[in-house]
Amino acid sequence: MIGFDLTQEQIALQDMAHKFAANEIRPRAAECDRTGEFPTELFGKAFDLGLMTGFIPEDLGGLGLSALDACLIEEELGWGCSGIATSMTANGLALTPILIGGTGDQKKAFVEPFVKTLHYASFCLTEPGAGSDAGGIATTAKRDGADYVLSGRKCFITNGSHASQYTVFASTDRSKGHKGLSVFIVPRSAPGVSAGKKEDKMGQRASDTSDVLFEDVRVSAANRIGAEGDGFKIAMKTLDYARPTVAAMAVGVARAAFELAMQYAKERVQFGVPIAMNQAIHFMLADMAMDIEAARLLTYKGAWLLDQGKRSTKESSFAKAFAADLAMRVTTDAVQIYGGYGYMRDYPVEKLMRDAKLLQIYEGTSQIQRMVIAKEIMMR
Numbered sequence: 001m002i003g004f005d006l007t008q009e010q011i012a013l014q015d016m017a018h019k020f021a022a023n024e025i026r027p028r029a030a031e032c033d034r035t036g037e038f039p040t041e042l043f044g045k046a047f048d049l050g051l052m053t054g055f056i057p058e059d060l061g062g063l064g065l066s067a068l069d070a071c072l073i074e075e076e077l078g079w080g081c082s083g084i085a086t087s088m089t090a091n092g093l094a095l096t097p098i099l100i101g102g103t104g105d106q107k108k109a110f111v112e113p114f115v116k117t118l119h120y121a122s123f124c125l126t127e128p129g130a131g132s133d134a135g136g137i138a139t140t141a142k143r144d145g146a147d148y149v150l151s152g153r154k155c156f157i158t159n160g161s162h163a164s165q166y167t168v169f170a171s172t173d174r175s176k177g178h179k180g181l182s183v184f185i186v187p188r189s190a191p192g193v194s195a196g197k198k199e200d201k202m203g204q205r206a207s208d209t210s211d212v213l214f215e216d217v218r219v220s221a222a223n224r225i226g227a228e229g230d231g232f233k234i235a236m237k238t239l240d241y242a243r244p245t246v247a248a249m250a251v252g253v254a255r256a257a258f259e260l261a262m263q264y265a266k267e268r269v270q271f272g273v274p275i276a277m278n279q280a281i282h283f284m285l286a287d288m289a290m291d292i293e294a295a296r297l298l299t300y301k302g303a304w305l306l307d308q309g310k311r312s313t314k315e316s317s318f319a320k321a322f323a324a325d326l327a328m329r330v331t332t333d334a335v336q337i338y339g340g341y342g343y344m345r346d347y348p349v350e351k352l353m354r355d356a357k358l359l360q361i362y363e364g365t366s367q368i369q370r371m372v373i374a375k376e377i378m379m380r
């Protein structure tokens with residue numbers, strides 16, 4: 001059976017996230033965009049409501065929400081401000097590799113503390129020379145007795161300068177390429193760990209994005225998640241989980257732009273009538289509404305497959321690519337409907353357009369999603 005009705009619990013979660021976005025995120029969004037401030041007090045309130053721990057299983061103290069539940073919440077947070085939402089969601093990305101590949105003891109040691117008090121974790125995959133080519137990681141982890149010694153530089157790391165724990169992908173055997181990658185949990189307090197330059201981004205400016213450096217950092221072998229060589233597959237499975245969430249955020253950004261554009265089109269009078277009376281504007285608004293619905297349905301399908309324990313690689317990439325590209329289109333058209341005012345910082349739509357651009361780049365560019373889809377449909 002196919003049903004599109006949400007349960008009462010899902011409606012309540014969606015409503016709670018919407019109220020948080022409307023009452024807490026939106027009032028702070030423009031200022032954080034202007035200043036690049038990381039709104040710590042806002043994250044404290046989100047944490048208290050369970051909005052940052054929902055993905056953690058109940059036996060570790062979290063809410064044990066499904067992937068679909070997480071997407072319902074994420075759409076609302078993205079509607080509020082995708083920069084703030086990105087930083088709110090980064091713990092999920094960083095801790096998922098542990099939930100996928102960690103032992104019971106590792107989950108207790110490295111995930112459970114994130115339910116108790118608010119702190120941040122970062123997913124450290126990307127490097128200056130390994131962006132789309134995630135298998136090309138140059139950071140090394142050399143075995144030394146009961147420890148590993150990590151050396152390398154990660155870049156574009158969400159919450160990198162605020163994190164107390166890093167999930168670090170490193171090569172334990174460079175001769176094996178992606179099959180030589182392994183994943184380690186590294187505490188910020190370990191000697192040799194430092195956060196580098198904070199990036200000055202075009203959009204999503206409330207989220208923190210920085211370099212993280214590892215200089216001869218020693219961690220116990222007990223901090224390795226999975227076996228040596230499991231790192232690449234753990235990273236890919238994590239991205240399968242994360243991409244529908246990014247898609248949901250993109251739907252939220254697009255919905256925000258669509259609502260503003262429709263409202264403005266009804267109010268803005270030119271040639272004696274509201275511009276909404278023009279068929280040219282009707283068609284733009286109709287396309288926006290149609291594409292937003294299509295992106296939302298692709299997102300739900302990807303999340304639903306994950307909740308069934310099924311492989312969702314193709315559907316996660318369908319959702320991520322379609323929704324990110326749609327968010328870019330819708331926000332650009334919203335600026336167009338606002339005309340000259342849309343280009344000015346005094347009006348809200350130019351921020352949405354700048355924010356949307358990052359959705360087409362992070363967690364795999366729109367082009368990488370198409371590579372994943374092509375491989376899935378032709379070779380697997």
Ligand code: CAA
Nearest residue numbers: 125132133134135157158233236237240313362363364368
């Ligand atoms: N699940 C399980 N296994 C998978 C998998 C998946 N989804 N995808 C691939 N694999 C396996 C393959 O089966 C293959 O296994 P074998 O070695 O046993 O044959 C292995 O992994 C290698 O797969 P590919 O040959 O497909 O690997 P590739 O080198 O061609 O690269 C890629 C694939 C999809 C392009 C990958 O490199 C990729 O996703 N790149 C983008 C990286 C990315 O998204 N980075 C974002 C960083 S996170 C971020 O942005 C967060 C933030 O802070 C904002």
